[in-house]
Amino acid sequence: MELKIKTTELQEMVGKAITGASNNVLLPITSLMNIKVKNNIITLTTTDGTNYFYVSSSEKIDCENFEVSVIADLFTKLIQKTTSENVELIFNNNNLVVKGNGEYKIELPLDENGGIIKFPKKYENDFRNDFGIIHLSTVKTLLNFNKPSLAVNVGQVPSLTCYYCADSVVSTDRKKICKTAIKMFDKPMLLTSQFMDLLGVMTDEEIHVTTTDNDMLFFTSKETLFAPITEGVETFPIAAVNTLIDSAFSSNCKVPRVAVVDLLDRLSLFVTKYDKKGIYLTFTKDGILFSSKKSSGTELIPYVASVDFKDFTCCVDIETLKSQINAQDGEIIDMYYGADIAIKMVCNNITQIVALQQDDRAEE
Numbered sequence: 001m002e003l004k005i006k007t008t009e010l011q012e013m014v015g016k017a018i019t020g021a022s023n024n025v026l027l028p029i030t031s032l033m034n035i036k037v038k039n040n041i042i043t044l045t046t047t048d049g050t051n052y053f054y055v056s057s058s059e060k061i062d063c064e065n066f067e068v069s070v071i072a073d074l075f076t077k078l079i080q081k082t083t084s085e086n087v088e089l090i091f092n093n094n095n096l097v098v099k100g101n102g103e104y105k106i107e108l109p110l111d112e113n114g115g116i117i118k119f120p121k122k123y124e125n126d127f128r129n130d131f132g133i134i135h136l137s138t139v140k141t142l143l144n145f146n147k148p149s150l151a152v153n154v155g156q157v158p159s160l161t162c163y164y165c166a167d168s169v170v171s172t173d174r175k176k177i178c179k180t181a182i183k184m185f186d187k188p189m190l191l192t193s194q195f196m197d198l199l200g201v202m203t204d205e206e207i208h209v210t211t212t213d214n215d216m217l218f219f220t221s222k223e224t225l226f227a228p229i230t231e232g233v234e235t236f237p238i239a240a241v242n243t244l245i246d247s248a249f250s251s252n253c254k255v256p257r258v259a260v261v262d263l264l265d266r267l268s269l270f271v272t273k274y275d276k277k278g279i280y281l282t283f284t285k286d287g288i289l290f291s292s293k294k295s296s297g298t299e300l301i302p303y304v305a306s307v308d309f310k311d312f313t314c315c316v317d318i319e320t321l322k323s324q325i326n327a328q329d330g331e332i333i334d335m336y337y338g339a340d341i342a343i344k345m346v347c348n349n350i351t352q353i354v355a356l357q358q359d360d361r362a363e364e
Helices: 007-020 072-080 136-145 193-199 238-245 257-270 318-327
Strands: 002-006 032-038 041-047 052-056 066-071 086-092 095-099 103-107 129-135 162-165 169-172 176-180 189-192 206-211 215-219 223-228 251-256 278-283 287-292 298-302 305-307 312-317 332-337 342-347 350-355
Touching: 002 007, 007 032, 007 041, 007 052, 007 072, 007 086, 007 193, 032 072, 066 072, 072 095, 072 103, 129 136, 136 176, 136 193, 136 206, 162 193, 169 238, 176 238, 176 318, 189 193, 193 223, 238 350, 251 257, 251 287, 251 298, 257 287, 257 298, 257 318, 257 332, 278 318, 312 318, 312 350, 318 350
Parallel strands: none
Antiparallel strands: 002 086, 032 041, 032 066, 041 052, 052 223, 086 095, 095 103, 129 206, 162 169, 162 189, 169 176, 176 350, 206 215, 215 223, 251 305, 251 332, 278 287, 278 312, 287 298, 332 342, 342 350
C-alpha cells in the first residue's frame, strides 16, 4: 500500500482528529489513530472509548483500500512538523513509512493475535431518525456560555456534567446555571462535554444529525461524530432550574462589563484562602460596591441604569462570578438582584444564575 497526499491537508486532518483521542491508559485504543482508505477517500479515526471521531479527506486519492492504526501522538507530531509539499505513506511489514522531508519508519501496534489493529465499525447501522440540522455557530455559543457552568466531577448526579438540550440548552453545577434559548432537539437529550468539544472542531456551518434508538450521528462534508445516546436525561433537575430562573428578583441594574472584569481582577488580589473565595456586592443608590471580606479592597462601579433600586448586600464566589461574566460578549451586564439565594444576569438569549454564599458577617 502506498498513497500520496498534500501535507497541508493531512496536517489539517490530524490536527482535528487528535482531539478525539483521550489517551486513557486503561483503554489502549484511545491512544491510537486509525488510518483507513476506502473508495479513494482517506479517513482518520480516534476515540475516547465512547465518542468516535472521523475526519475524511476532501479529495480522492490514488490508493487501494487498506486500514492500519498508529500511535496518535507520534504520528500527529511528525506530520505537523513536516514541511515538504507532499507526504507519502507506505505500509510495509507491520510498519508505516512516512516520507516527507525525510523517511521515518513507525512501528505499528498489533492486536493480541499479531494482526493490524482495526477500529470497530460504528455507524454503518440504520440511522433512520433524522433530527435535522444544528449550526456550528450555535455550538460555539454553547461552548462559550454554557461550558463554564458544567459540573466537572460526576458526583451523585452524572447528568450535571452534560449539556441538557431541548427547547433551550441548560448547564449547571448547582452553584451556577446557564440557560441558552436555542432549540437543539424536539425531545430532551444529554450531550457530554467531550462530545460538544468535538462538535466545535467541525468545519461546516451546517451539521447534520441523525439517530437510531440507541446511537446518534453528527456529520458534515469532512467530519463524522458517533456516540451512544447518553442515558440519565430524566435525572437532570430541569424543573428546579427553570423555577430558579423564573424566580422574581425585586431589582435590576446595568453596569459596564469590562469595568467589572477589570475590577474583579484587582479585587482577587485581596481575596485570601480564608475567605472561601467570597466577596461582597453591595447595591447602593449610585452603583455596586465590590469589597473583599476583610474590606482591604473596595471599589464602586456606577450604574448605567437602575430599576426598582433597593439596598441589598450579598456574598458570592469571586471565581464563579468571574467565569460567568467572562463568558459574556456584550458591553453591558444586565443584573437582577434581591433574592436570597442567587443573582441573575441576562445577555441577549443567555440567562446566567450565580448562587449566593452565606454571609460570614451574620455569624460574627
